Amino acid sequence: MANLVSLAKRRGFVFPASEIYGGLNGFWDFGPLGIALKNNIRDTWWRDMVECPPIGPDGKPLSIVGLDSSIIQNPKTWVASGHVAGFADLMTDCRETKGRYRADHIICIDVQYQKAGQTKSFAGWLSTLDGDEAEANLLKKAKKMVQKSGGGDIIPFDMATAKAYTELSADERAKVIGPDAENAGTLTEPRKFNLMFETYTGVFQNEDSKAYLRPETAQGIFLNYKNVLDSSRVKVPFGIAQIGKAFRNEVTPRNFIFRTREFEQMEMEFFCPPEESRTWYDFWVQTRLKWWEERIGLAKAKLQRREHASDELSHYSTACADVEYKYPFSEPKFGELEGIAHRGNFDLTQHSTHSKTNLDYFDQENNKKYLPHVIEPASGLTRGVLAVLCDAYEYDASRASPEWLRIKPSLAPIKAGIFPLVNKDGMPEMAEKLYMDLRQSFTCQYDAKQSIGKRYARMDEAGTPFCLTIDGDSLKDNTVTVRHRDTAQQERVSADKLKAYIAEKLA
RNA sequence: GCGGGUGUAGCUCAAUGGUAGAGCACUAGUUUUCCAAACUAGCUACGAGGGUUCGAUUCCCUUCACCCGCUCCA
Numbered sequence: 171m172a173n174l175v176s177l178a179k180r181r182g183f184v185f186p187a188s189e190i191y192g193g194l195n196g197f198w199d200f201g202p203l204g205i206a207l208k209n210n211i212r213d214t215w216w217r218d219m220v221e222c223p224p225i226g227p228d229g230k231p232l233s234i235v236g237l238d239s240s241i242i243q244n245p246k247t248w249v250a251s252g253h254v255a256g257f258a259d260l261m262t263d264c265r266e267t268k269g270r271y272r273a274d275h276i277i278c279i280d281v282q283y284q285k286a287g288q289t290k291s292f293a294g295w296l297s298t299l300d301g302d303e304a305e306a307n308l309l310k311k312a313k314k315m316v317q318k319s320g321g322g323d324i325i326p327f328d329m330a331t332a333k334a335y336t337e338l339s340a341d342e343r344a345k346v347i348g349p350d351a352e353n354a355g356t357l358t359e360p361r362k363f364n365l366m367f368e369t370y371t372g373v374f375q376n377e378d379s380k381a382y383l384r385p386e387t388a389q390g391i392f393l394n395y396k397n398v399l400d401s402s403r404v405k406v407p408f409g410i411a412q413i414g415k416a417f418r419n420e421v422t423p424r425n426f427i428f429r430t431r432e433f434e435q436m437e438m439e440f441f442c443p444p445e446e447s448r449t450w451y452d453f454w455v456q457t458r459l460k461w462w463e464e465r466i467g468l469a470k471a472k473l474q475r476r477e478h479a480s481d482e483l484s485h486y487s488t489a490c491a492d493v494e495y496k497y498p499f500s501e502p503k504f505g506e507l508e509g510i511a512h513r514g515n516f517d518l519t520q521h522s523t524h525s526k527t528n529l530d531y532f533d534q535e536n537n538k539k540y541l542p543h544v545i546e547p548a549s550g551l552t553r554g555v556l557a558v559l560c561d562a563y564e565y566d567a568s569r570a571s572p573e574w575l576r577i578k579p580s581l582a583p584i585k586a587g588i589f590p591l592v593n594k595d596g597m598p599e600m601a602e603k604l605y606m607d608l609r610q611s612f613t614c615q616y617d618a619k620q621s622i623g624k625r626y627a628r629m630d631e632a633g634t635p636f637c638l639t640i641d642g643d644s645l646k647d648n649t650v651t652v653r654h655r656d657t658a659q660q661e662r663v664s665a666d667k668l669k670a671y672i673a674e675k676l677a
Numbered sequence: 678g679c680g681g682g683u684g685u686a687g688c689u690c691a692a693u694g695g696u697a698g699a700g701c702a703c704u705a706g707u708u709u710u711c712c713a714a715a716c717u718a719g720c721u722a723c724g725a726g727g728g729u730u731c732g733a734u735u736c737c738c739u740u741c742a743c744c745c746g747c748u749c750c751a
Contacts, residue, residue: 172744180688180702186742192724193742253751261749263678272749299748365751385751421678421749429750484751499745570712591710619704623712630712641710651711658712 171498174563175426177573181631183207183559184427196423196431203632204555206583206613208434211554212413214465214581215436219411224457226407227449234409234438235402239390241415242371242381250524251389251517252486253366253382260336260360264348271349273360275300276335278346281312285322292319294347294354297335305329307349336360367417367431383417388546390414391439392517396529406531406542407442407450413551425499427556434551441531441542444515448489450545451512455491458508458547462493466554467578468561472496474504486516493549495557507557508549515541562633569658570623575633576656580676585612587629591641591651593618601640604650604665608638611669612676630655636672 178184182201186193200208216236218224223232248254260273278297282289292315298307309324316322335346335357344355351357367383370376384390391410398410413436423429442450459475462468478490489512494504518541522529530539562575579585588605590597598618605616615634617625622639629637637653644650649662652671663671 175743176688189724189742191741195742251751261678275749416751418751424750425744572713589711593709595710597710621709621712621714623714624702625713626711627713639711643710653711660711 171426171560173565173573174498174559177563177575177631178204178426178559184555196420196429198427198430200555203583207558207577207581207633208551208555210581210583211466211558212434212436212551215461215549215551216411216413218461218465219409219436219438223409227453232407232409232440233404234411234440235398235404237391237394237398237410237412238414239387239394239412241384241417242369243384243390243393245381246524247389247393247521248366248382248385250520251392252520253385253389262335262360263358264351264356271299271335273336274334276346276349276357277304277332278335278338278342279308279327279329279332280345281308281324281327283312283316283322283324285320289325290322292347294345295342297346297357298349300334304332365419365421367419385418386416386548387412387414387435387437388439388548389517391437392521395439395441395518396527399531406533407440407446409438409440411436411438413437425497425505427552428497428499428505430552433553435548436551436554437546437548439513440545440547442545443533444540444543447512447514447543447545451489451510454545454547455493455510458510458549459493462495462507462554462557466558466581468495468557472504472561473507476504484511486514488512488514495560497557497560506550507553508547511546511548513544513546515543517544518542571627571630574630574655577633577635579635582633582635583613584615584629584632584634585636585676586614586672587625587634587637588614588616589622589625589637589639590618591622591639595642596645597640597642600644601638604638604640604668608669608672612672626653626658635675638668 181203183204185199185201187197187199188194220234220236223234226232262271262273262276264271276297277300278295280291280295282291284290292312296308296311298304298311308327312324316324335343338346343357343359346357347354348357366385369381369383370379371381372379391412395410398404414434415432416435417432420429420431423431440450440454455475459473463470463473472495474494476492476494478492483490491510492506493508493510495507496503497505518529521527522541529541531542532539558577558581559575562577564574564576565572586608588601588608590601601618602616605614608614617628619625626637633655635655637655639651639653641651644665648665650665650668651660652663653660
């Protein structure tokens with residue numbers, strides 16, 4: 171991973187944001203090659219979603235249209251979506267252990283024990299983090315404390331009587347012994363941690379002008395659902411796709427560009443009849459997994475589908491699956507790349523209620539009115555770039571250029587390097603002519619500097635799949651050496667056929 | 678947020694309480710007919726702030742960033 175980060179900076183894929191001021195936690199900039207790669211992934215997604223959408227189960231192309239909604243929307247949007255409440259989790263700190271916990275994840279219980287025929291209480295309520303091992307943890311803790319106070323028998327307790335820290339009164343909170351603490355009352359009052367970026371519209375800053383940078387692009391789609399229906403002649407089932415920046419004050423930005431506070435999403439909301447939703451959910455999970463593998467070229471062995479457990483699902487979601495990739499930092503585990511959520515009609519219901527707007531769809535064929543259900547494939551473009559870089563990174567000490575990026579040719583920032591083998595004897599002239607021709611079809615780079623080996627190596631690090639070299643023979647027979655990045659093998663191709671040759675390899 | 682680690686040139690790494698070095702990369706030139714060749718010249722650094730000191734890149738404090746492990750993660 172360190173090698174990749176180093177290469178990414180050296181060749182201009184990714185730089186730390188505002189680096190000359192010491193950087194900023196959770197923000198990264200894309201350099202010349204990085205933005206080219208990102209745009210290529212983005213364009214592939216847009217083409218495969220909007221311009222040439224997949225073929226549906228009925229053998230016909232799906233209907234999906236594009237959208238670019240504003241990053242800042244009326245703040246009521248985020249009240250309706252649940253983000254104002256949901257993105258402002260109550261957190262509590264422990265003064266004793268310096269730990270930080272989500273307040274609603276701490277469960278507390280008043281455990282008692284018997285000693286010499288008397289029922290006794292501890293000096294405080296025991297607490298632990300919610301989860302499968304909560305009861306075992308509490309029991310272990312209770313035993314330890316009983317032992318410390320001279321022995322006794324713990325009276326069996328019922329987990330159903332346990333309460334979340336947030337449900338306790340101030341007096342009761344003062345009695346709680348933190349999950350990892352030994353003394354009571356060391357937990358702070360629950361505090362709000364707003365994960366949304368706040369800003370203000372207009373020049374006067376007050377509560378009325380407060381607005382939010384979107385934490386996801388999806389809500390902009392729901393807000394425009396009715397506009398699209400009224401203007402685009404689409405019929406359910408159909409999708410609306412959008413690509414754009416989103417912002418979240420992540421608690422812990424980590425792992426290069428995996429979790430950042432500003433990132434880019436590629437989201438599509440697919441509206442369908444409620445009774446067909448499960449079918450479409452399965453369709454999209456499969457389609458998306460295949461897309462990363464076939465269109466982006468990620469190694470099949472490093473991709474997996476992971477179905478969310480029922481207790482992991484959001485309150486509005488009836489199913490959710492992740493497309494996961496085995497990143498170097500997540501190994502041996504996988505990390506999220508895309509989430510495909512079955513959102514039901516939660517969002518449309520919320521926005522319909524909060525905006526007092528009827529968002530029902532009228533199905534003329536069946537003369538029915540209903541709120542469509544929504545399947546949402548939402549992927550991180552920024553994470554896509556990371557996955558592609560991780561997947562493409564190769565190291566082979568036996569090569570003249572040990573490090574190279576095996577990026578799928580169609581996504582490569584530069585498609586071909588064009589070199590005169592020697593910078594004289596008519597070679598540069600012919601190479602320049604070839605460059606001027608090919609640059610109109612592909613992103614090319616002309617390079618006549620230094621030795622041929624260095625030029626190949628530079629292109630290898632940039633992930634350029636082809637290098638075209640003009641040598642003495644080229645001038646005589648009009649052929650060019652095509653050198654392949656992955657194998658360093660060479661073949662001669664007629665200069666006239668190069669355009670078609672490269673086009674075929676990029677397909 | 679906690680604990681540990683790391684911050685010196687574009688990259689990888691040295692050294693030092695007293696003028697900061699190397700390799701590679703990069704730029705210019707010479708040379709060069711297929712894999713980071715050679716030669717010459719050139720550019721470039723002690724993350725930031727404060728303290729101790731005659732003098733700090735080095736010692737101390739603070740801060741920022743990155744990495745690892747926890748915690749968190751729509």
